Amino acid sequence: MSQPMRPHRVVVIGSGFGGLFAAKSLRRADVEVILVSRTNHHLFQPLLYQLATGILSEGEIASPTRMLVKDQANVTVQLGEVTSIDLADRTVTSVHRGHTTLIGYDSLIVSAGARQSYFGNDHFAEHAPGLKTIDDALELRGRILTAFDQAELTADPVEREKLLTFVVVGAGPTGVELAGQIAGLAHRTLVGAYQKFDTRDARILLLDAASDVLPRLGGDLGAEAAEALERIGVEIRLGTTVEDVDADGVTVKDGKGERHTIAATCKIWSAGVVASPLGEHLAQQSAAAVDSAGRIEVQPDLTIPGHPNVFVVGDMMTRDGLPSVAQLAIQSGRYAARQIAAEAKAATRGKRRPDRAPFRYRDKGSMAIISRFNAVARIGKIELHGWLAWMLWIAVHIVNVVGFRSRIAILLAWMWMLLGSWRGHLTVTDQQITARNVLHQVRQAETAAPPPPDGHPRAPQNPGDRCVTTTEGVTACSAQRMEYRRRTFRSQLNSSSGPNRSFPAV
Template identity: 45%
Template sequence: LLVVRGWLAWRVLDTQWPGFSGAPLAGAWPCLLGAALVLAGLGTRLFAPALLLIFAAASLPDFGWLAGLALLLALRGAGAWSLDGLIAAAIERRAPRLSALPDEVVDGLPQVVVVGAGFGGLAVARGLAEAPCRVTVVDKRNHHLFQPLLYQVATATLDPSDIATPIRELLRTQDNARVRLGEAAGVDRDARRLRLADGSTLPYDFLVLATGARHSYFGRDDWEPYAPGLKQIDDATAIRRRILLAFERAETSTDPVERARLLTFVIVGGGPTGVELAGSIAELAHHGLSGEFRHIDPAAARVILIQADARVLPAFPEVLSARAQRDLERLGVEVLTSARVEAVDADGVLVSGTRIGARAVFWAAGVMASPAAQWLGLEADRAGRVPVAADLSVEGWPGVYAIGDTAASLGWNGRPVPGLAPAAKQGGAYVATAIRARLEGRDAPAPFRYVHQGSLATIGRQSAIADFGRVRLAGGLAWWLWGAVHVAFLAQLRSRVSVAISWFWAYLTFRRGTRLVTGGDG
C-alpha cells in the first residue's frame, strides 16, 4: 500500500486539475495538497473518490490501473504505515475493541439479548455496534430471511440462498455481538433471564423481543395441512414442491376430473402476499412452463384468489386496488371478493357455499404474533401482539422492549404501526438508540414515531402499484421501482447481484431458473 500511495501521489503531481489548465500556479496547490494527503495516508478512504475524478478528467492512458489502485485504497485504507494507521492505533489504545479485552472485562459489560434476527432484531444489534455492551442475538434458525421475496422462492423464480443470509455472517465484524441458535420459551422477570426451549437460560440487562409473526387460521388450525402458509424458507420450498408436482401429476393423469383438480391453484387472502403469489403462479403457468409438457397445456391452469374483503389490497387506495385486480384478471387469475372460506380439505375448498376442487391451496389470509405476550403473562391484542409504551418498552417489565410484528404500538400518529419491514427496522433503530442512551447516561430519546415511506405491491411482469400518499404509481414504472427497492433492502451485496441477475434473465427469457422438486413427496 505504501508503494501504491507513492505511485498515485506522483500521478497526482503529474496531472493538472480540470479548470486550471490556463493557470498552472493556481492548479499546482490542489495537486500538491492532494499528493501530500495520498503520500501521508491521511483521509485516504475519503480522498480515493476524488482521485478517480481527477484521473478520469485528465483522460490518462493508464486510467484503468490508476482507478483500480484508487479503489484499492478506498476499500483497504492506507495501511499501517500511514497517518490513518497511526490515528487508528491511537484510538485502539484508548478504546480497544472487545476482541482485545480480557474475558472478565467483556463478561462484566451490560448484556443486551435480542430475540429474533429479522429486520427489527438486526437493526437493534447493528445499532449497538459501538455501544459499551455485549449483544446476544437469539434465533431458532441460523439465517436472516428477506420475507417480502419469499413468494418468489415458492414460485421457482429465486433460490432460497438469494434471500437468506447466515446471521453469523452478517454480524461477523461486530465484536460485541454473538449469535445463539435456540428457541425462546419464556422470560424470568425476577432473575432477568431468558429461558430457552433446551432448558438453558441467558441473563440480560436489556431484552428486545423481535420474534415476528406466524400464520393465523382464525381458529381453524386443522386447515393448515391442506393450506400451508408462507413465512419461512421451508414453507416456500414446500409450496414450490406442491406447485411443480401438480403439473407433473397432471401430465400423467388420465382422469379429466383429477387433472382439473391438479391444475387448479387456490390462494386464500387478497393482501400483498396473496396477490403476489397468485400473479406469480399465473405467470409460471402461462410463460415459465410453456412447451415443457406434452399432454397438458400449463396455461390452462386455473389460479383463483379468494378475498373476504370487498376488494384486494384493502390497505391501498381504492383506485390502486381496482388497478391491481384488473391486472390480475389480465393474467388469468380469477378474483373472488366478498367470499368466505368455509372449509378446506385435501380435495379443495368450500367458498360461500360453492365447492372448488383443488389439490393445491395456499394460505395468505392472516397472521398472528409469536407467543411473546404469553411469555410475559400479558394480555395481547387481537393479533397476539404485546402492548408497548411510547418508547416501545413493555410496562411492568424493566429493560424489556418489543418491536416489529411482536409489538402493538401506536407510534404512527396515534394509529397502529403496520407490520412492514421498514416499520420493524425503524423500531429496532429506535430501541438501539434508547438502550445506548441509558448505557451512556444520556436523556432518553423522544417517543417512537413511525415514518411511513410508502407501500408497494407487485402483480406481475410490468405490473405493480405504489402508494406514497400524494404520489401514486401503477404499471411499469411502479414495477421497476418495486424491483429496485427490494434489491436495495437485501442484506448482502451478493444477494443483490444474484437477485438482479435472476430477474434480468427471467425478464428476457420468461423462464424460471429454480424449477426443482426437492424434499418429501406432497
C-alpha cells in the same frame, strides 16, 4: 442499572428485520449483545414468494445471521428457541437440540415475529400451507409444480381440472404476488413442458373476505391491481369467506351468503398472521395487554408496562394501528437500540438516564408486484402503477436485500426471467413436500399420548413408536416426557449438558 466491570448486556430475541437491525444498530454502543434465534439465518421475507415460485434460491434471500454480524465485535449469535422469559429474574431460557441455555439481560429486545394464522382452523394447515419460512416456500414450490406433473399423469378430465386449479387465500401483498407468479409459471415458464394439456388452461383463484385487493394500498390501487391480475389470468373473488379446506378443495361462502366448493389440489394460505406465543407469555407476567392477533400493546417507547428495559418490536407489537410490515420491524428495532445505546452511554459517564422520545413510525409506503413490468405502489399520498411502480419495486428491493453479492445474483435471476421466461430454481424433492405434515403428525401423536393413570410422569416409550429421534441423540418429546426426563436427569442438568448460566441474573 449497569454494574462496574462488565458491560451492559442486551439480549435480542429473533433474527428477522427487527432483531437484526437492532443488533446492528448497537455496533458502536458500549454494550454486549446476545442475539438468540431459532433459525441460523436472517430471511428477507418480502422475496419469499420468489423462492416458492422458482425465481430465487434459499441462499439469495437468506444468509446466516452469524455471517452478517461477523465483523461486529460486540455481538454473539446463539442458536435456540426461547422457551421462557423471566421478567422478574431478567433471564431468557432457550433450547437448541436438547441443550438448554439460560442467560441474564440488562435490556431485552423481543422481536420473535409472527406466524401464519388460520383463525382457529389449524387443520387447514395440512392442506393449505402458509408462506413464512424457507421450508414453507420449498414445500409450496413442490406442491405447485407437482400439481402440474400429476395432471400429466391422469386421464380423467375432472381430476385434471382439480389438479390445475390453484387457490390462493388472502389478497394482501403475499397473496397477490403469489397468484401473479403462479400465472407467470402457467402462462410463460411452463408453456410447452407438458404434452397432455396446455398449462395456460390452469385456473388461478385469489380469494379474500375483504372487499378490496391490497387493502393497505387503498381502493384505487387495489382496483388497478385486481384488473392487472385478471388480465394475466387470475380470477378474483372478494367478500368470500373460506369455510373449510380439505385435500380436494375449499368450501367458500360468497358475498350473497351462498356456499360453493372449489375443487383444487393446490391451496395456499396467506390470509393472516398471529404473533409469537412469547407475546402472550410476556403479557402473563406484566400489565401488558394482548390484541386478538397476539400482539402486545406497547408503551410509547415500545416497552411493556412496568418494564422500561423490555422492548417489543416488529410484528409482535401493536400501537396506534401501526402496520405489521418489514419497515415497522426495522424502524422499531433501531429505535429500541438507540434508546439502549444512549442510556448505556449516559450510565458509563455517570449521567442520569436520558428521557425517551416516543417512537414515531415513518411510513415509507407500500407496494406489490403484479407481473412483468407491472406493480402498484403508494408512497405517502403518491399512487403509482404500471412500469414506474415496477421499477421502483425493483430498486427498493435490491437496495434492501442484505449483501452486495446477493444483489448481483438476484439481479441476474431477474434479468433471465425478464429476457426469457426462465426460472433457475424449479427443482423440488418429495421430502420437501411431505416433511412438514409428517413431522407435525409425529409431534401431534406424541403430544396426544394420554398422561399415565397414576399421574406420574411417563417413561419414554419405544423410540420407534411415538417418540422420534430427530437428530444425533436428541429425541422429540412431549411436555410429559420432558418432565420425566427433567426429573430423571435432574442431576445432569447442572453439568455440562444442562443450563449454561453464563452470567448471574442482575
